[in-house]
Amino acid sequence: MNISVVENVLKLNDEIAAQNRRQFDLAGLFVVDVMGAPGCGKTALIEKTIERLAPDIRVGVIVGDLATQRDAQRMARFTDQVVQVNTGKTCHLEANHIQRALENIDLPMLDILFIENVGNLICPVGFDLGQNVKVGVFCVTGGDDKAAKHPYIVYESDVLILNKIELQPILPFNLEIFRDDVKRLKPDSTLLELSSITGQGMDRWIEWLSQHVPAIRSAI
Amino acid sequence: MHELSIAGAILDVARSRVPANCALKTVRVIAGPMRAIEPQAMQFAWEAVLDEEQLTDIQLELKLLPWLLHCPACHREWSSKDLQSACVCGCKSASPIDGDELQVSSIEVDDILERACP
Numbered sequence: 001m002n003i004s005v006v007e008n009v010l011k012l013n014d015e016i017a018a019q020n021r022r023q024f025d026l027a028g029l030f031v032v033d034v035m036g037a038p039g040c041g042k043t044a045l046i047e048k049t050i051e052r053l054a055p056d057i058r059v060g061v062i063v064g065d066l067a068t069q070r071d072a073q074r075m076a077r078f079t080d081q082v083v084q085v086n087t088g089k090t091c092h093l094e095a096n097h098i099q100r101a102l103e104n105i106d107l108p109m110l111d112i113l114f115i116e117n118v119g120n121l122i123c124p125v126g127f128d129l130g131q132n133v134k135v136g137v138f139c140v141t142g143g144d145d146k147a148a149k150h151p152y153i154v155y156e157s158d159v160l161i162l163n164k165i166e167l168q169p170i171l172p173f174n175l176e177i178f179r180d181d182v183k184r185l186k187p188d189s190t191l192l193e194l195s196s197i198t199g200q201g202m203d204r205w206i207e208w209l210s211q212h213v214p215a216i217r218s219a220i
Numbered sequence: 221m222h223e224l225s226i227a228g229a230i231l232d233v234a235r236s237r238v239p240a241n242c243a244l245k246t247v248r249v250i251a252g253p254m255r256a257i258e259p260q261a262m263q264f265a266w267e268a269v270l271d272e273e274q275l276t277d278i279q280l281e282l283k284l285l286p287w288l289l290h291c292p293a294c295h296r297e298w299s300s301k302d303l304q305s306a307c308v309c310g311c312k313s314a315s316p317i318d319g320d321e322l323q324v325s326s327i328e329v330d331d332i333l334e335r336a337c338p
Contacts, residue, residue, distance in 0.1 A: 001331065005237050005324045009229045009249065091221055122256050123222035126320065151303060151316060152254040184313045187292065 013127055016095035020102065020130025027107035030213045031115065033129050035153060036137030037146070038119030041163040043071050044196040045137065045205075046114045050078040052206055056219030058109055062101045063116045064093040071116065081105050092124035093117050111215055121150040133158040133212065140164045144174045148181040159190045159208055166195040223257060226322070227265035230280070231273065233324045246279045246328035252321035253287050253303070279328075285321060289314040 008014065024031050034042050043063070050059045060081030063071040072084035083101040085093060098115065105113070115131060117124040125134075136157030138146050141164055147154050154160060160182060168175060175193075182191050192208065194201030210216035234247040251257045259282055266280045286299040291307035291314050298307075306312045 001242070001329050002326055003237060003239075003329060004326050005233070006326075007233050007237075007324050009226060009233055009322045009324055011233060012229065090225060092225070094225065123225075126222065126255060126322065127225075148304070150256075152256060152320065155254060155316065156320070180313075184315055187315055 010127065013095045016099055017128035017130040020095055020098050023102060023107065024113070024130060024132070027110070029107060029110045029113055031113045031129075031131045031133075032209075033115045033117060033124075033131035033134045034137060035117045035121070035124045035134060035157070036119065036139070036161075036163075037121045037142055040119070040137045040139040040142060041196055042116050042119070042137050043074055045161065045163060046116055047074065047078060048196040048199070048202060049114070049205070049209070050075075052202065053112070053216060053219065054078065057111045057213070057216055060105050060107075060110045060113045061116060062093075062098060062105070062113065064097065064118045066091070066118065081110060087118055091118055091120050092127055093129060094127050095129050098129045112209070112213055121146065121153055125152045125156050135159050135161060137161045137163055138178075140167045140171055140173045144178040145181075147178055147185065151185050154182055154185040154189065157189075159192060161205065162191060162193045164195060164197070165193045166198045166200055221261065221265070223261045223265035224268065226255075226257070227262065227269040227280075230266075230324060231269055231275075231278075234327050237324075237327055238329055241332050242329040243332050244278050244327060245330050246281060247324060248281045248283070248326045248328075250283045250285060250321055250323050250325050252285045252319040254316070254319040255322050257282070257284065259284070283325075285319070287319055288317045290317050 036042050059079050061075045062083050064085045067086055069084050072082050075082045083104045085097045085101050134157045136153040182189055192204050194205055230249055238244045262282055286301050287303050288299050290297050291311050293311035294309040296307055307314055
């Protein structure tokens with residue numbers, strides 16, 4: 001017997017994400033899901049962002065990794081609202097990971113919550129966590145073909161970051177190819193080229209955030 | 221290997237739709253190209269999930285949808301297996317439209333009672 005179903009596979013995840021989103025809305029904070037390959041500089045970007053925003057803007061971080069507490073230890077130097085999620089064999093964060101992590105975060109205390117996803121350009125993209133925006137992070141050391149090879153993250157991200165831009169002059173990274181691929185995959189995309197190490201381009205990133213979190217304008 | 225999480229979610233959705241006294245035999249899933257689902261990895265993940273749940277003989281039929289592309293020059297829309305497909309007008313900058321579908325479309329069940337009492 002054939003039974004028609006037509007139901008989203010990730011329905012359960014989406015329901016929990018909606019619950020998370022309600023909690024975020026109630027607490028009045030802005031939530032950013034940061035996605036990108038291992039080593040693309042997600043942690044450094046968040047660290048430098050907190051440095052720029054603190055102490056006026058209160059930032060919390062949920063960090064996802066398969067294993068270790070290392071990112072949480074790095075973040076703890078900048079904020080006491082840090083939760084490390086170890087996903088074990090799962091290559092991305094899911095809404096229920098965030099729901100559990102929220103038990104250990106004082107949401108009303110915060111203005112922005114960064115969720116650093118597990119290092120991966122593919123798997124995290126399809127899982128709604130309840131975030132306000134998704135940020136897709138690429139890096140110059142990853143090669144200029146990575147946007148073309150990973151269309152979903154380009155398409156789904158509200159802003160794209162090309163990190164480690166200070167290394168572009170010494171690497172065979174063709175900026176035009178990368179920019180063209182991004183533009184083709186998502187004609188209305190916003191691409192920010194920056195370096196979280198030298199600070200180059202960070203102003204535009206902070207400006208982009210301030211469009212969503214007006215309190216940043218008066219803080220910086 | 222997002223296929224493992226997706227396989228588990230597919231099984232949950234399918235099982236929730238199986239009527240009483242019926243056994244799940246087949247699950248049909250459609251997936252858009254954005255989802256980057258690799259059929260062999262999906263099959264491997266499906267078998268792993270069945271094994272974990274101590275289930276056997278449930279087939280997964282995966283239908284991968286093609287890209288739906290839009291040409292910025294002449295506004296033609298067409299479907300293609302290849303994301304980097306040039307438009308007939310010569311433009312090579314076609315953009316994808318959606319493509320993130322991921323649905324259980326139907327299930328096939330056997331009536332256990334009917335089989336036991338023909």
